[in-house]
Amino acid sequence: MSEKEDKLYKMRHSLAHLTAAAVKELWPTAKFGVGPVVKDGFYYDIDLGDVTISEADFSKIEKRMKKLIAKDQKFERLEKNVDEAIAWAKENNQPYKVELLNDLKRAGTTVAKDLDSKELGLESADGSKIEKVSFYKNGDFVDLCRGPHVNSTKEIGAFKLMRVAGAYWRGNENNPQMQRLYGVAFETQEELDTYLKNLEEAKMRDHRKLGKELDLYTFSNLVGSGLPLFTPRGTALRDVLAKYSNQLRKKFGFESVWTPHITKNDLYKKSGHWAKFSEELFLVKSQETKDEFVMKPMNCPHHAQIYVSSSRSYKDMPIRFLETTTDYRDEKTGELGGLNRVRALTQDDSHIFCRKDQIEQEIQQLLSAAGELYSQVGMKLTVRLSYRDDSDSYIGDLKLWESAQNQLKSAVEKNNLEYYEQEGEAAFYGPKIDFMAEDSIGRLHQVATVQLDFVQPERFELEYINQESLPERPVMIHCALLGSVERFMSVFIEHTAGWFPFWSAPEQIRILTINDTVADYVKKITDLLESNVLMEPVRYNEFRFSVDNRNESLGKKIREATTKKIPVQIIVGPKDQANNEVSIRTREKEEKVKLDSLIDYLSQVK
Numbered sequence: 001m002s003e004k005e006d007k008l009y010k011m012r013h014s015l016a017h018l019t020a021a022a023v024k025e026l027w028p029t030a031k032f033g034v035g036p037v038v039k040d041g042f043y044y045d046i047d048l049g050d051v052t053i054s055e056a057d058f059s060k061i062e063k064r065m066k067k068l069i070a071k072d073q074k075f076e077r078l079e080k081n082v083d084e085a086i087a088w089a090k091e092n093n094q095p096y097k098v099e100l101l102n103d104l105k106r107a108g109t110t111v112a113k114d115l116d117s118k119e120l121g122l123e124s125a126d127g128s129k130i131e132k133v134s135f136y137k138n139g140d141f142v143d144l145c146r147g148p149h150v151n152s153t154k155e156i157g158a159f160k161l162m163r164v165a166g167a168y169w170r171g172n173e174n175n176p177q178m179q180r181l182y183g184v185a186f187e188t189q190e191e192l193d194t195y196l197k198n199l200e201e202a203k204m205r206d207h208r209k210l211g212k213e214l215d216l217y218t219f220s221n222l223v224g225s226g227l228p229l230f231t232p233r234g235t236a237l238r239d240v241l242a243k244y245s246n247q248l249r250k251k252f253g254f255e256s257v258w259t260p261h262i263t264k265n266d267l268y269k270k271s272g273h274w275a276k277f278s279e280e281l282f283l284v285k286s287q288e289t290k291d292e293f294v295m296k297p298m299n300c301p302h303h304a305q306i307y308v309s310s311s312r313s314y315k316d317m318p319i320r321f322l323e324t325t326t327d328y329r330d331e332k333t334g335e336l337g338g339l340n341r342v343r344a345l346t347q348d349d350s351h352i353f354c355r356k357d358q359i360e361q362e363i364q365q366l367l368s369a370a371g372e373l374y375s376q377v378g379m380k381l382t383v384r385l386s387y388r389d390d391s392d393s394y395i396g397d398l399k400l401w402e403s404a405q406n407q408l409k410s411a412v413e414k415n416n417l418e419y420y421e422q423e424g425e426a427a428f429y430g431p432k433i434d435f436m437a438e439d440s441i442g443r444l445h446q447v448a449t450v451q452l453d454f455v456q457p458e459r460f461e462l463e464y465i466n467q468e469s470l471p472e473r474p475v476m477i478h479c480a481l482l483g484s485v486e487r488f489m490s491v492f493i494e495h496t497a498g499w500f501p502f503w504s505a506p507e508q509i510r511i512l513t514i515n516d517t518v519a520d521y522v523k524k525i526t527d528l529l530e531s532n533v534l535m536e537p538v539r540y541n542e543f544r545f546s547v548d549n550r551n552e553s554l555g556k557k558i559r560e561a562t563t564k565k566i567p568v569q570i571i572v573g574p575k576d577q578a579n580n581e582v583s584i585r586t587r588e589k590e591e592k593v594k595l596d597s598l599i600d601y602l603s604q605v606k
């Protein structure tokens with residue numbers, strides 16, 4: 001953690017504590033759960049009985065917090081043994097703290113970590129019996145807390161309470177429901193103002209809002225939650241993104257394969273996915289046989305079966321398969337949201353089977369492909385190198401892991417990508433690269449990964465004959481450039497605010513007629529568009545256009561085309577026909593273009 005991150009953590013943790021102090025002054029019977037730091041801020045779980053906090057209460061809570069800050073109260077750390085702490089919690093009518101402390105006393109550190117130990121005053125970190133817990137005091141308010149905090153309230157920066165939501169105690173729906181009060185906090189008012197401005201911008205860019213306004217996709221209760229239906233416009237966007245990904249991968253030597261959408265569960269039992277992910281699988285039963293099937297949640301075991309269907313030599317390596325296909329995962333209903341998380345997700349999936357000495361070269365090519373794609377969509381890439389740690393959670397030879405991790409790092413450095421390394425974040429079967437893309441308002445999104453896999457080649461007994469004429473295991477590399485197409489679309493919609501680059505726009509061009517005297521000239525324009533293609537970045541990409549020749553005013557037609565965020569509007573009137581030209585309107589400018597130069601002009605539109 002950097003010095004700035006450490007400072008922000010302490011400040012946000014102190015604000016959670018201060019929120020509880022202010023609430024306690026306003027509602028003396030308040031009972032408290034936990035109040036951790038979260039991304040950009042903090043929250044505190046509070047039980048006020050019959051009293052419900054609303055946004056109308058935020059100003060008086062904030063006012064009371066600022067009053068406490070102005071007193072320059074010190075944060076004083078206190079210690080009590082566990083029994084004393086339990087007695088304190090009972091005396092102060094804090095039943096949730098009593099429960100946590102009793103669990104700590106009963107279970108020790110190991111289970112305590114599952115109880116959010118950052119909030120519990122935990123002193124022991126080595127599994128030994130817990131003797132003492134810590135409290136923090138500012139003014140008259142005392143709370144069970146491990147800390148750390150700032151030295152005094154004067155060190156607290158700018159903050160704002162944002163929302164309140166219901167939350168079951170300890171996430172269990174059988175427990176009482178509390179009120180979770182959220183806030184955000186930054187070092188300066190300027191940083192807070194920027195955050196709030198970006199938050200409003202993010203609301204305007206919300207892909208759920210824009211998806212409806214731009215007529216890209218819909219959901220149906222009859223179809224089911226998490227199962228999006230894409231309209232012609234949304235399908236056009238999906239198709240061009242998938243086509244671009246396919247073309248990029250084929251440029252780097254990938255070949256298309258196809259696999260069915262259901263499979264016997266035996267495949268996933270052998271691959272190891274059944275043991276880890278069986279609860280996320282949709283189950284399918286045959287009416288003809290006793291076979292039990294599942295809807296495929298991933299494609300790697302299928303591609304391994306294609307690999308193993310033929311004998312392979314070291315001269316054949318690497319072998320590269322691609323498949324853009326829909327997978328199915330039984331995600332929890334509460335975690336579904338727009339296109340971010342769905343139950344039917346389409347992956348631009350890729351698998352490479354290679355020799356160990358080819359890992360770096362293959363990773364290098366995948367990074368080049370990812371760099372090219374995200375450059376086209378205008379998003380800066382950084383990567384996280386996810387390594388193993390010293391635990392027993394990983395499978396495979398340690399020397400192979402070390403070699404693979406070094407090759408990942410070397411490939412990333414040769415591509416001049418910003419990166420950071422993190423131990424303990426590898427998959428159990430191999431190290432990986434997590435791609436993080438920065439959108440136009442500074443948010444980071446994990447968009448795809450490159451993963452090395454030493455396990456499936458072993459489980460499926462994949463082999464090739466090496467130079468010594470002996471069987472040897474290949475390494476399997478998983479990669480998706482877009483990741484989930486649906487999730488990428490949610491990021492792309494918000495990144496562009498619906499103003500897609502010309503090459504990817506669902507409707508690139510709308511031809512707007514001034515009156516009905518130009519029908520023959522419009523036919524000449526549409527014939528020209530239909531007989532040409534846009535070559536970059538997606539080869540042989542037909543122009544996507546429509547004609548608005550309704551008997552409506554030109555102003556209305558322009559407004560409607562702009563609302564649908566169509567990047568190029570071609571306006572056609574009698575003067576344009578007489579001069580053999582068109583009037584072109586984009587977001588940036590309006591200009592006249594000769595008809596015989598139209599295709600060249602459109603090829604330059606970004």
